[in-house]
Amino acid sequence: MDKKCPVYAVMNFMGKRWTILILLELYKGKSAWKRYSEVKKKLPGITPKVLSMRLKELQKEKLILHKIDASDFPIKSTYSLTKSGEEFIKIVKAIKHWGLYWKVKSGACESTNCKKCEF
Amino acid sequence: MDKKCPVYAVMNFMGKRWTILILLELYKGKSAWKRYSEVKKKLPGITPKVLSMRLKELQKEKLILHKIDASDFPIKSTYSLTKSGEEFIKIVKAIKHWGLYWKVKSGACESTNCKKCEF
DNA sequence: CCGGATCCTCTGCGATACTG
DNA sequence: CAGTATCGCAGAGGATCCGG
Numbered sequence: 001m002d003k004k005c006p007v008y009a010v011m012n013f014m015g016k017r018w019t020i021l022i023l024l025e026l027y028k029g030k031s032a033w034k035r036y037s038e039v040k041k042k043l044p045g046i047t048p049k050v051l052s053m054r055l056k057e058l059q060k061e062k063l064i065l066h067k068i069d070a071s072d073f074p075i076k077s078t079y080s081l082t083k084s085g086e087e088f089i090k091i092v093k094a095i096k097h098w099g100l101y102w103k104v105k106s107g108a109c110e111s112t113n114c115k116k117c118e119f
Numbered sequence: 120m121d122k123k124c125p126v127y128a129v130m131n132f133m134g135k136r137w138t139i140l141i142l143l144e145l146y147k148g149k150s151a152w153k154r155y156s157e158v159k160k161k162l163p164g165i166t167p168k169v170l171s172m173r174l175k176e177l178q179k180e181k182l183i184l185h186k187i188d189a190s191d192f193p194i195k196s197t198y199s200l201t202k203s204g205e206e207f208i209k210i211v212k213a214i215k216h217w218g219l220y221w222k223v224k225s226g227a228c229e230s231t232n233c234k235k236c237e238f
Numbered sequence: 239c240c241g242g243a244t245c246c247t248c249t250g251c252g253a254t255a256c257t258g
Numbered sequence: 259c260a261g262t263a264t265c266g267c268a269g270a271g272g273a274t275c276c277g278g
C-alpha cells in the first residue's frame with residue numbers, strides 16, 4: 001500500500017492506542033468543548049504524555065480543534081470534534097455494528113458491562 | 120473501553136500491520152482461493168512469519184478460510200474471505216472514502232501512484 | 239491545570255535460516 | 259511450497275518528575 005493511500009494514512013492514526021477512545025469521549029460531549037482533565041478522567045489508565053500526543057496527532061489530522069485560554073490561571077485547555085471528526089465517528093459506528101453482527105456471541109456493548117459505549 | 124466491546128476487539132486485529140493489505144489481496148481475487156505464495160508475492164516486504172501470524176489471526180476472527188491440499192506435492196494451501204470478511208471490506212472502503220473526502224489534497228488513490236488500490 | 243522531558247520496559251516486527 | 263525457529267532492534271507507550 002502506497003503511503004499516500006488514504007487507508008494507510010487513516011490507519012496510521014486510528015490504529016494507535018487510545019485514539020478512538022479519545023474521539024468517542026469528545027463525541028459524547030457533542031458540540032461541547034471538553035477539557036483536558038475531563039477527558040483524562042474518563043479514560044482511566046491513560047498517562048498525560050500519551051493523551052497529549054494523541055490530541056496533537058488528532059489536531060494535525062484535523063479531527064479535533066484546540067482552544068486555549070491562558071488569560072488567567074488555572075489554564076483552561078479545551079477540545080472538540082471538527083466536522084470531519086464527527087464524520088469519522090460513523091466509521092467507528094460501522095465497526096461496532098460489524099462487530100456486533102458477526103460476533104454477537106458475547107452480546108457486548110448491549111450488555112450492562114459496556115454502558116460506557118453510548119454512542 | 121471494555122475489552123469485550125466489539126470496537127476494541129476489531130481494532131485489536133485490524134490495527135496490526137499488513138492485516139488490511141492481506142484482506143484486500145484476498146478480496147481482489149473475489150471468491151477465488153489464493154495461495155500463500157500468491158499473497159506473499161503481492162505484498163513485497165512482508166516476511167513469512169508475519170504473513171503466517173496474520174493469516175492465523177484472521178482465521179481465528181473468522182474473516183478468512185483456510186484450505187489445505189497435502190494429497191500431493193507441492194503442498195497447496197489456499198485462503199479466501201468469508202462472508203464476514205467480505206462485509207468487513209465495506210469498512211475499509213468507508214475508511215478510504217472518508218480519507219479521500221477529508222484529505223483530498225493529495226488525490227491519493229485516484230492518482231497513478233496508487234493503482235494497486237483497485238477495491 | 240496542562241503538558242513537556244526523561245528514563246525505561248516491552249513487544250511487534252524484520253532478517254535470516256531451517257524443516258516436513 | 260508453506261510455513262516454523264531464533265535473534266535482535268526500534269519504537270510505542272508507561273511511570274515519574276518538572277516547569278509555565
